[in-house]
Amino acid sequence: MRVEAADVSDAEAISALIVELSEPFFLSPSREGAEPFLASISVEAVRRYLSAANFSYYVARSEGRLAGFVALRDNAHLFHLFVAKAFQGRQLASQLWAIAQTEALQAGNPGEFTVNSSLTAVPVYERFGFAREGEVKSVHGISFQPMRLRSGQNGA
Template sequence: MDIRPLDLADAPNLVPAMAALLRSLALEFIVHESTPLGASTFLAENDEMGIRGYLARGHVYHVAFDDGQLAGFISIRDNSHVFHLFVGTPWQRQGLARRLWHAARAAAIARGGDGNFTVNTSNHAVPTYERFGFVRVAPTQCLKGLYFNPMRLCCAED
């Protein structure tokens, strides 16, 4: 497994695969709990154009490849907020999410982050973030028809 920062020169070739992976996983694990409007809004905001926009706004992505195939990715906004963390179904429950998290967290701290992180996660991913040391900071929220759980990690090592 190869985990590396997303090179902006590679982005035009990788963003379509990232958007396709995100869409398939969102349909399976996230948006089925949302309102129809929430689901369509989330999918529209996280399509190829959306991911390109996040890159343009400074989100830092790390990508994981298994024999040249995109296995997962993570993005961090402002060195402190986990914005995306998606791992393809064949690679789930093998520690890839944790490896992506470690790489992204270390890079964010190296860029000046203080080690405090937030995430707004789906119900499905709450246990994963809890294993990383995140704790809920509020009950489940709904914004634009999408349900999420605000969580925080305060300078903890896992």
């Protein structure tokens, strides 16, 4: 498994992986109301994120195939963390988070991070040391749990 910084050539694979794994996020099976979310994970949107100075993406590849990726926004918000189904259960999410967290700390983050977790991923983020912050939110046709990790709470 190789982990490296992503670039715009990874946009299509990243977008496809998010789309593949996002079904549990939707409030409606028809995805009604989720158009803003869907636009935010389009190939074009991911290209913009990959080109923006305030985003950092790391991809994990196995035999040339995208196994997973992590993205931080503003060196503090865990923007995306996705692992392909074939690679789940192998601690890849933990490895990707550790890389992103280490890079952020080295870039000056004081040890505080946020994430808007899918409801199914809450236990994963709790294992990383994140705590639920407030109630579940339902916005733009999806639900998520805001979470925060404060310095000294690292469970990784």
